[in-house]
Structures are given as C-alpha cells and as structure tokens.
Amino acid sequence: MVENEFALQMQDITKRFPGVLANDRISLDCKKGEVMGLLGENGAGKTTLMNVLYGLHQPDGGKILIDGKEVQITSPSAAIHYGIGMVHQHFKLVDTLTALENIVLGMPTKKAFLDLAPARERLMQLSDEYGLHVDPDTEIWRLPVGQQQWVEILKSLYRDAKILVLDEPTAVLAPAESDQLCQAIHRLTEEGRSIIFISHKLREVMEITDRVTIIRDGKYIGTIQTKEATQLKLAQMMVGRPVSIVRQPRPVIEKKEPILVMKDVNANDDRGVQALKNFNLTVNAGEIVGVAGVDGNGQRELSECISGLRKLTSGSITVKGKQVTDVVADPSFIGFIPEDRQKTGLVMDFSVAENLIIKDYYKEPYAKKNILHHPVIKKHAKELIEKYNIKTPSGDVKVRNLSGGNQQKVIIARELDAEPVLDVASQPTRGLDMGAVANVHDILLKERNRGAAILFISAELQEVMALSDRIIVLFRGEVMGVLDGDKADASTIGQMMLGQSPEVAI
C-alpha cells in the first residue's frame, strides 16, 4: 500500500452537543482522485461530521489525517490551509458582495488595497477549465441558485482545495446543471483531487461516487464500493429497514364533488412579474391532483393564492363554493402545508404545543376571554404528538430543536387534524429523509380516502407520479398538460416540464 494513498482519513470522530451525540465514532476516508459518497438521512450527522472536518466544530474524540499525517483543524482557515474546501448546503456567500469579491474574501494578502485584476483573471481561467461560468461582477443575490453553487465551488478551487466537500449539491440544481456539476467533478478527480459527496438521494450517489460511507443516527454503518451496491441495499443501510416509493393501490371514489375551483386566475410574484397566467383548475373531493414542474414555475404563487396569502390580479378561486378573498386561517376549511416550513409554517422559537394552536389560539377551549388556557393546550399537544407520532421529548420543546421530518409532522398535525375540505401541500417532503417522506405520503393518501380534495405540489417527479390521481404540469405559470396519474410516464411529463406541449411530446 502506498503511504499516501489516502488524501483524507477521519477516524472515530465523536462530537457531542448538549444532550445529543451527533457523531459517535464515525470514520470516513477518501483516496486521491476519488469521489467518496457520504450517505445518511437528515439528522444522521453528515453535516456535523463535515463541520468538524472544516474546523467549525471541534471533535470530542477521534483524529483527522491529511495525506497520512495527523492534523488539528482548529478553524476554517486551518482547514483551507490543509487544502480542504467546502460547499455548504446553505451557501456561505455574502449576498451583497459580487461573485469575485466573495471569492477573494478571506484570502491572505499582504496588500492593504483590494486588487481584483489578478483574481479576476484566475477566476475566468478556473471557470473555463471546469465549465462553471459565472459573471464575476454580479452581486450574489442577483445570481440564480445554480450559479451561486458555482461560485462556492470556484471559491474552493481558487484556494486550490485538494479535498472538496459538496453538501447536498444537487438539491438546488436543475437537471442540466446537475450534468454540468458531474462533468466538473470528473475534471477534478482526473487532476487527483478528492470529492466528498454528501447526499440522501440514492440515485445520484449511485451515479457519481466510487465508494459510499453510510451513517445512521450519528453512527458509522459501513463503507461499500458503489459498483457492488444497489439502491435497495444502500436504502436499507441508510434507513435500517426497507423502503421505497411505489404507487399504492387506492379505493376508487365515485363522488365527484368539485371542491377547489380556479377560474382564469392571474397573479404576480413578489417582483411583480406575472407568475400565473389564465390558470384554470378543479380539484374534486377524494382526489389528489399533483402539480409537477421545475421549481419556480408558479408553484409557490399557486399555493399562496389558494390559501389567500397572495392577491389575484384577476380571476376567481372558490373552495366548496366559497370565494377566497382573504387569508384562510381556518384549518377545518383549508389545510395548508407551506413550501418553507421554517419560515412560513412554524414559529421556530415557539414550543410544539404553541405551534399546534397557532391558528386557533384565540378560540375556546385554548383561550377564554383572551387568556390562554395552558392545561388544555398541553393536552391538545399530547394528543396530536401521539396521533401523528411526532418525535419530541414533550410538547414544551421548541420546534427549532426537532428534526425536519418532525417539524413537518407538527405542521401536518395542525393543518390536517381538523379534517379540512381542501388540503394544499406545497413541497411537503422537501428535504425530508425517506422514512419521513413515506410518512407524509401515507397521511396524504389517508386524507384522500377520507374524502378531502388535495392539491399536491412537488418538484420531485417520482412522488408526484406515485401519489396523484391526476397530474398537471406547470410551466411558466401555465398548465402545459393534464395527465391521468395511473397512465402518466416520466418522459412525457419531463418534456412538458421543459415547456413542450403534449402534442409534440407524444
């Protein structure tokens, strides 16, 4: 064995947070020129492990070897010094600075004055070399997310990173951009650089990586050669039990009572650009209508219009014959699972119990004469925690401290427990791990069978196909086509998602 075959070895890394053992003797190594996958569900400890590697957290045990030599990584600058580059899941870019300024930020220099000319040249060179093109003089907030990712990667390459960590890099990328990323990864490994590729998406792990390390609940499960793995095997190692997304049999519901009726709806997005164009849609009771489409084609505006959060410029929306004119805060009427659960769905610093009554807090029995009645609120929380299997020590715990899947369960419990006539679920499984996704699917299917009308918006085509009775494809605020959920096939939908009309597609 060559002495320096490994670019990186992390051995028995342990990291404790108050009350949590985030990493329990986890080992990970990466050879030179290799793409190493790090697979695990959300909350398994992937990000913590990488933050330890990048010097953002100090490990409580274990050691890190770079090129076979043990090192102490006490800060990000130390990590950079050892040739580690990291692209965080949530980008660490300063929005108000330009791409170029972000790239030179923190670079050691002897010059007091900024001299961006040589940096610009180097950046252009790197851009060309890896096919990651960005405009150096555009402020970050003006760049599309995909390009922000390029900036992050170029930032690491600018620092000549030998080991590049990519934390869930494809979450924000369109398919074409993902291909670009793959090509860049190939170029990097050809040069002998190592990539640590963090993901919970099995398909891309299978496609991109050479080996995979799987962790679960902060513990090391195993490392296998990707060639010898199957998606099923990886899934089992990751979740600890078999799971898959398949279309489940469902009872036929005959009654076709139209619940949600949208007629010629037009609406603008936050910037005042038209987001929905002459949009017509009917969702019947006992039916799941799935909305497929690339993110940002009007999905958010659609869900906000229905829940009354966004004003229409023209057209009408009725729910069970009632006109939606203002915010609907009655969960027995519309259950709304918003796209961004942390910003719109929950008050992160409120307790689980408080979040569960956030739409009813002023009503009896939770409040009497404007005074909150805590025993009732607690009892209510306890019931829902049990009923929806929310994993929390108690209802008094801040929602912030729950995992993403359990945060979503809190929202679902609040929105759906009153049995609304219409459920609007906007990206309800985004960022959730497989177990939690299956849970959300089960609940929505139960809602359908109960007789609720369900609008299910998701950017994940697979789950739209698995769950929907009807599928509409959204492209630039217009319905590109309507398909039967049983008969739809991915390639037709995929083409419609890119704006090709069904005649051409078929």
Place this chain on the structure above:
Amino acid sequence: MSFDLIIDWLQATLRWSAPLLLVSIGEVFAERSGIINMGIEGIMLSGALCGIAICYLTKSVTLAVLVTLLLGAVLGMGVAYLTVSRRTNQVVTGLMINMLALGATDLLFGLLSGSRHVRVATFPTLFPKSFHSIPVVGKILFQQPVSTWVAFILPFLAALVLYRTTWGLNVRSVGDNPQAAATAGLSVIKIKYQTVILSGIFAALGGCVLTLGEVGYFASGGMTGGRGFIVMAAVVVGGWDPLRTAAACIIFGAADAAQLRFQAVGSVIPYQFLQMLPYVITVISLTIMVKRSRVPKTWGAAYDPEDV
C-alpha cells in the same frame, strides 16, 4: 437675515459638524460589522472630559488628544468585550455605558476642580492669522481649528478604506454574513473587536473636539446633549455609507448651528422650540430614509461562532 449672520452660520455649521463627523466614522465601521455601539454617546462624553482634564493638567493639547484616543480605545474594547465576546444585548449595553459615563464624568469633573469654569487652550488653527481676514472664506474656512479640517477629510478616507481595501471588504462581509466570513477563513470576532474599538476611538476623539475645538471648557450634566444618538441616526439616514452619513451629520450640524443663531438674534418662537430643531430633523429624516437603506444583514445581532 444679514450677510454676516449667514457667514457666521456657515462657520458654525462646519464647527458643529466636526465632532459628529468624527464620531460617525467609527460608528459606520462598527455597524457595518454588525455591532451597534450605542455607547458612543457616553464615550463621547468621556472623551470630552478627558480632553479638558489632560489639557488642564498638562497644558498640552497634543497629549490631551493622545490620552483621549487611548481612553476611547479602552472603552471601545470594553463595549466589544460585552457585545462581541459576552454577546450582551447591544442596546442595553449602550445605555449602561451612557449612564455610567454621565455619572462618572460629572463626578470626576467635580473632583478635578472646585471651580466649575475650567478653561483650557483649544486646538490651533491650521492657517496663519493673515488668512483669517480674507473675506467670506477667511471666516468660514481658515479660522477653523485643525480638528474641523481633519473631520472633513476623514470621511473620504473612511470610504476609501471601507470600499477599496481588503479590511473594508472583510468588515462588510462580517456584518452581512458572519458565517460566510468565518467559512472563508476570517476571524469574525477579531474584526468585530477592531471596528468597535475604532468606534470607541472616534467617539472619544469627537468628544474631545467638542470641547477643545472651540469652547475650551466642560459643562457638567451631559454636555454632549445626545449628539452620540444623533450620529447613530445619521448612520442610518446615511445608509451605512461614510460619505452619505457625513452629509447627514453636516445637516444636523447646520440645524444645531442655526438654532443657536436664531436664539442669539431673538425670534418670536420660544427658544426651546428652536433647540428642538436638530432633533426634529433627525426624527423626520429617519422616518423618510429608513425604508430606503440597506441594513447590514446581522445589524445588532449577536454572533455565536459555534452557530454554523
């Protein structure tokens, strides 16, 4: 209003703006790095007394300025320790410093001299006497003490530092996204300390200029009269930009100078209302400007390096 009065007003505008300008420079940097140093009012007051006291004791204006700068740095370091390292609430910390300074300066001033009328030498003028008699500009510009000149040049230098130097880029990034700055390898804590200490230094210097720039005496009972707070408003009105903040300071300075002129001339409006002028302008301009400014993203928020 006579011609002479206008000349006199312009001259006073420059003079009254000088302390505000100096204080604002440091505050812009502190707030750009995310820390609101609300203690500048108190530090300014301390600087005002320190300047007088050292000048009175040593008869040296130079020494007075140097000691004041040192005092500002120490007080700034104190604010930095509390707000950056201990992550205390920045508003409460500022209020505490201000109240402490108000009491301490009065006490020390009382101890310094039995007489309430300590008068000391003031800053020299930059230009020889022969320039002073030049019509108009002689009075407005050349009779100004050296401090006024410094105060009007420094904002340009501050803008240069903030926008054109590596350190300026670091400061801006720390205030907008400290996590990003930290991941890029910067020491966020260190940079915040630097800017807050800078704000202390400039606040003390501003106070010193208030007393040694013209009047040469200290008045107990808080002679800064809320100028530190006016600077904080100016920083917001100026959108955290050194030059626009300077412009706001000059407007407040002009209002201050104007109300004094009006009082001297005598008017039908009771002088209490005239005294309100700079503060009223502050409130009005804040109301108009606040929405338009781009606030540093982590303005006033505590930064926890473990929070990633």
